[in-house]
Amino acid sequence: MMIRIKWLFTSVALLFIFSLLPPEAWGERRIGVLMWSEEPRYIETKQGITEQLAKEGFREPAVKFTVENADGNKAKAAEAVAKFAAAKPDLIIVLGTPAAIAVTREIKDVPVVFSLVYDPVESKIAEDWRSSGNNTTGTSTRVPLAKLMQTLRELAPVKRVAALYTPKEKNSELQLKELQGLQDAFRVKVIPVPLASTDDVALLLPEVLRSVDAVYLSGSLVVASEISTIAEMATRAKVLTVTHLSDLVEKGALLGVCADYRALGRLAGEKGAKVLKGARPASIPIETQKRPDVVLNMRTVKGGGFKVPRSFMKSVTKVVE
Numbered sequence: 001m002m003i004r005i006k007w008l009f010t011s012v013a014l015l016f017i018f019s020l021l022p023p024e025a026w027g028e029r030r031i032g033v034l035m036w037s038e039e040p041r042y043i044e045t046k047q048g049i050t051e052q053l054a055k056e057g058f059r060e061p062a063v064k065f066t067v068e069n070a071d072g073n074k075a076k077a078a079e080a081v082a083k084f085a086a087a088k089p090d091l092i093i094v095l096g097t098p099a100a101i102a103v104t105r106e107i108k109d110v111p112v113v114f115s116l117v118y119d120p121v122e123s124k125i126a127e128d129w130r131s132s133g134n135n136t137t138g139t140s141t142r143v144p145l146a147k148l149m150q151t152l153r154e155l156a157p158v159k160r161v162a163a164l165y166t167p168k169e170k171n172s173e174l175q176l177k178e179l180q181g182l183q184d185a186f187r188v189k190v191i192p193v194p195l196a197s198t199d200d201v202a203l204l205l206p207e208v209l210r211s212v213d214a215v216y217l218s219g220s221l222v223v224a225s226e227i228s229t230i231a232e233m234a235t236r237a238k239v240l241t242v243t244h245l246s247d248l249v250e251k252g253a254l255l256g257v258c259a260d261y262r263a264l265g266r267l268a269g270e271k272g273a274k275v276l277k278g279a280r281p282a283s284i285p286i287e288t289q290k291r292p293d294v295v296l297n298m299r300t301v302k303g304g305g306f307k308v309p310r311s312f313m314k315s316v317t318k319v320v321e
Contacts, residue, residue: 030089036096048265056273114138158213166220217243256295
């Protein structure tokens with residue numbers, strides 16, 4: 001028993017001493033990065049992560065980054081996971097829920113820091129927000145959709161909201177479910193609109209836009225790829241578009257209540273640095289951005305002739321001109 005206590009004390013003491021060393025004293029570190037796609041949100045988040053890691057001393061050439069891109073394809077994600085499982089880097093950074101699920105299902109013996117995951121607990125990536133209970137930690141894009149609905153109602157009265165989502169995309173389905181749970185509180189009707197492919201946009205949206213006041217844009221790959229078309233159709237129909245993703249606002253959606261991707265990346269980078277210095281991922285809480293931005297696309301406001309109350313502008317933190 002005494003030997004075990006001495007061993008534990010020595011291990012903790014060594015970990016503390018090593019954590020005080022500058023990163024270059026640890027030797028070359030290897031970091032694998034898996035991006036679900038090259039949409040702007042993934043690129044900005046990755047930039048935030050690498051900026052923060054560099055700030056804390058983890059930069060090339062002392063750190064070797066191996067970057068893989070799944071291009072929104074589960075088979076390609078699985079190939080990247082197999083590469084990382086064989087290489088066993090010091091840390092894996094993964095961006096996007098489908099990519100994070102692929103990594104965490106297969107790799108249990110390498111620390112993982114994720115970002116751009118909407119709900120890591122519901123997605124079975126982590127057991128709890130305070131402690132993952134496994135080899136993961138990270139940051140989430142989750143914005144309370146109650147906050148989004150409240151902001152939308154402050155902009156204009158809405159009674160019927162179409163929710164564009166893609167079946168079998170975990171984030172997209174979770175967002176639909178959360179929005180549906182707010183129907184009674186906000187006295188709105190949420191109409192699910194499943195977009196299984198890009199062809200469904202032209203097929204389903206014209207009829208939907210004739211019967212709703214607003215459209216909620218989920219984190220669906222179909223929505224992201226067709227956002228310009230969706231935003232243009234909705235604006236022409238004088239229908240509000242709202243989302244929790246700022247890059248969709250940049251591309252034409254009217255209103256966003258959104259996390260800042262680069263800031264979220266920097267927060268994930270802080271967690272990655274702690275892991276590289278010896279902390280266990282499960283000891284580092286998973287976090288969201290405390291105060292999401294309210295983003296308004298003024299081009300869409302003008303294009304659709306939407307009326308924006310002067311009082312509402314006080315809550316807007318960013319505008320797209």
